Amino acid sequence: MSTAFDILVALGGLACAGIALVAGNRIGSVAAFVIMGFFVALAWVRLGAPDVALAEAAIGAGLTGALLLRSANRLGPVREAGVPIAVHGIAACLSLALAGGIVWAFATGTAEAVYPSLVAARVGESGVSNPVTAVLLNFRAWDTLLEVAVLVVALLLVSGLAPVRIAPAPPSELVLPFLRIVVPVAVLLAGHLLWKGATAPGGAFQAAALLTGGGLALALCGLLGAGRRTGHVLVLAGLGGLALFLAAALGAAILTGGLLDYPAGSAKVWIIAIESALTLSIAAMLVSLFLGPSEGVRDDR
Amino acid sequence: MTLALDLAGIALAAAGVAFLLLAALGVWRLPDTLCRLHALTKADTAGLALVAAGTTCLLPSAGGALSLVLCVVLVAISGATIGHLIGRAHQE
Numbered sequence: 001m002s003t004a005f006d007i008l009v010a011l012g013g014l015a016c017a018g019i020a021l022v023a024g025n026r027i028g029s030v031a032a033f034v035i036m037g038f039f040v041a042l043a044w045v046r047l048g049a050p051d052v053a054l055a056e057a058a059i060g061a062g063l064t065g066a067l068l069l070r071s072a073n074r075l076g077p078v079r080e081a082g083v084p085i086a087v088h089g090i091a092a093c094l095s096l097a098l099a100g101g102i103v104w105a106f107a108t109g110t111a112e113a114v115y116p117s118l119v120a121a122r123v124g125e126s127g128v129s130n131p132v133t134a135v136l137l138n139f140r141a142w143d144t145l146l147e148v149a150v151l152v153v154a155l156l157l158v159s160g161l162a163p164v165r166i167a168p169a170p171p172s173e174l175v176l177p178f179l180r181i182v183v184p185v186a187v188l189l190a191g192h193l194l195w196k197g198a199t200a201p202g203g204a205f206q207a208a209a210l211l212t213g214g215g216l217a218l219a220l221c222g223l224l225g226a227g228r229r230t231g232h233v234l235v236l237a238g239l240g241g242l243a244l245f246l247a248a249a250l251g252a253a254i255l256t257g258g259l260l261d262y263p264a265g266s267a268k269v270w271i272i273a274i275e276s277a278l279t280l281s282i283a284a285m286l287v288s289l290f291l292g293p294s295e296g297v298r299d300d301r
Numbered sequence: 302m303t304l305a306l307d308l309a310g311i312a313l314a315a316a317g318v319a320f321l322l323l324a325a326l327g328v329w330r331l332p333d334t335l336c337r338l339h340a341l342t343k344a345d346t347a348g349l350a351l352v353a354a355g356t357t358c359l360l361p362s363a364g365g366a367l368s369l370v371l372c373v374v375l376v377a378i379s380g381a382t383i384g385h386l387i388g389r390a391h392q393e
Contacts, residue, residue, distance in 0.1 A: 174382050178378060
C-alpha cells in the first residue's frame, strides 16, 4: 500500500518536472514547478526527513514559486528562438549520466552511513535533542553561517540591480479581516516552529519561511510601508542576522578557543539566540528579495 | 467501536477525494474564469474538510485533530479570500 503511494509520489514529481519543462508559458511552468516541490516534500516525508520536507514545502515550493512568478511577470514574452538541439542533447546526456551514477552508487555501495551514528553518540553535548538542529547550529554551524552569507550576497545583488517595487493593489474589503487572522497565525506558528526546532522538526529556516509568508501577505496588500525606509530596515535586519552569527562565532572563539564551539552547558542558549536572530533576518531577506529592497529608482522594462 | 470509526474515516476521506476530483474536473472542463472559480473554491474547501474529518477518525489519539482543524480553517478562509480577489481582478 505505502509502496504504491511512494511510486505515485515519484511519478507525480517526475510528471510535474516534465510539464514544467514543456509548458508553453512561464506561468504554467512555474505552477508545475511549485506542484513538483510539493511532491518532493512528500517524498522527503516518506524518507523520514520531516525537517527537509518542511523546508522544501515552505521555501522550495512556496517562496521560490512566488519569486519565480514575480520574475516571470517582469520578463518580456518568451522568445521563440529556442535552445539549439545540441544543448538539449548535452543536458540530457549529463542528467542521465548523473542519475546513472547515483543509481550505481546506491546499488553497489555497501558501506554504512557514518554520520547518523556519530551524531547520535554526541547529540547530548549539542544542547538540543533534535539531531538536525544539532548538526545545523552546533556540529556544522560553520556551514549554516556560510548559507546565511549566500543569502546576504543574493540580497546585495538584488539591491544593486534595484528592481522596481511591486505596486500593491488597494486592499478590498475582504482582505483586511483575512490578514487579521492569517498574519498573527503566521507569527505564532513561526515562533512555535523556532522553539520546537530544539527538540522536533522545525527551526530557523522553516520559521523564517512562515514569517515571510505573513510579510508578503502584508506587503502585497500595501500594508507594509512601501517607502524607502522599510526597504532599508529590511536590508539592515537581513545583514543583522549574519552580523550576530559572526559575533557569536567570534565570541565563542574568545570564550572557548574554537570558532562556533559554544561554552559547555550553555549551548542551548547560544543556539536559541542565534536561531531567533536568523529567523528574523532570513525573513527580512526573503521579503526584500521578493519586493525589491527599496523604492525603484529605474524602470528597466 | 474502532472498526466503526475506521469505516467512517475511510468513507469521509473517500467522499473528500471525490469532491477534490470534482473540483479538478470543474477547473479543467468549465468554460470561463468565474465558473472555474465557482467549482474550485467550494468543492476544494469541502473536499479538504471531509478528508481532514476522515483523517481525524483514523487518528490513534485526538491530539492531532487540532492541527487538522487549524489546516481546514486556514485553507477555508484563504480559499474564500483568494477566490474573491481573483473574481474581482477578473471583473476589472
